[in-house]
């Protein structure tokens with residue numbers, strides 16, 4: 555039987571990246587994916603420079619690190635994306651994605667344009683999916699009805715959204731573009747794309763269990 559480590563290396567599940575403007579429905583789609591395929595999909599653990607809160611476990615809730623260490627890793631290109639909130643740095647590292655792959659799971663990432671550019675430079679070979687709104691008007695309505703945005707933030711999000719859609723439509727930037735008009739239709743398109751990958755992971759797991 556073919557049971558060497560090469561099989562494991564070749565079979566590392568490819569990460570699954572969702573990108574699209576704020577309010578387009580990425581979290582909604584990811585939640586549905588997690589409910590249906592929770593045994594195969596996993597989020598990566600983020601790094602943070604903030605102190606752990608009571609009960610938080612390093613490597614489970616976050617990878618807790620220092621500002622200098624995180625800045626060094628960021629400048630070494632070890633992070634797919636990072637951002638500063640309330641003076642603390644948060645980010646997704648390549649290592650965190652690899653940890654999910656090593657568990658034989660598909661790492662699901664919801665990242666912005668910069669993150670997409672960055673992950674493309676790695677050897678993670680992700681599936682890149684762009685979620686597009688049916689129209690700017692509908693995107694605006696969703697953001698308003700979600701009730702999470704101030705007037706100013708709404709304007710900012712919508713102007714960035716136009717640039718993000720342009721980026722999403724550039725040939726070669728994504729493997730698939732899904733228009734989230736009807737959520738059930740969008741999810742079934744996403745699922746159809748994901749299923750081939752899930753079947754491969756299941757097949758590989760069965761093979762590994764036989765080793």
Ligand SMILES: Nc1ncnc2c1ncn2[C@@H]1O[C@H](COP(=O)(O)OP(=O)(O)OP(=O)(O)O)[C@@H](O)[C@H]1O
Pocket residue numbers: 574575576577578579580581582583696697699700734735736737738740
């Ligand atoms: N196809 C759809 N039709 C109508 N409403 C939708 C659809 N998909 C998502 N929504 C709603 O639109 C709002 C925004 O969705 P969601 O929060 O999933 O967006 P997001 O892309 O994850 O945004 P962010 O990047 O800001 O986190 C939510 O209130 C959600 O219920």
